[in-house]
Amino acid sequence: MSFVQTTPEFVAAAATDLARIGTTITSANTAAMGPTSAVLAPGADEVSASIAALFDAHSQVYQALSAQAAAFHSQFVQLMNGGAMQYAAAEAANATPLQTAAAPASMAAQVPTMTAG
Template sequence: MFVVTAPAALTAAAADLLRIGSELHTANWAVAAPITEVAAAGADEVSAFIATLFCGHAQAYRQVSGQAAAFHDKFVQILHASGGAYAAAEAVNASPLQTV
């Protein structure tokens, strides 16, 4: 099995993914308080229950979002490192051919 790619493409993809991750982090941070602090619509217990339910969903979203962000960051690091490793492997493999 062969893998062919351009190291610059891997580096560019890693940069794009890093930018996207940063934008998602900014968006999640901007809505953190509004989605986790939902006030009850009324003074009755149903309104209080619904507000608590929404707050619980928001907390669950924040946890999953944090896990997804950690996965995303690790993926970007691996992609960036892969671009460097691929470029280094190409350089090592190309140098013996120059003497032929």
């Protein structure tokens, strides 16, 4: 049998960290879009024009893949947050019956005992 232990607060903190990383990557991709998509041909010859077109095509493919990765990342962060909430709800639901069951035992332990003297 496998036992998994987790702390919902740590899962939520990890999701927050992942969201920050995603924001940083999105900012970097946005900053790179202009310089990489508007490459001018350095010369008037066919080779220069072809290389500039190749860089432009590469930039467009990169931005499309980046958008897909950002969407996946966003879904992953949402799932992490949802998982943290589910763990917290399960912990709360499981803690209540245990506290109720433990209450009579703790009361019995507090009752003074009579000793034969």
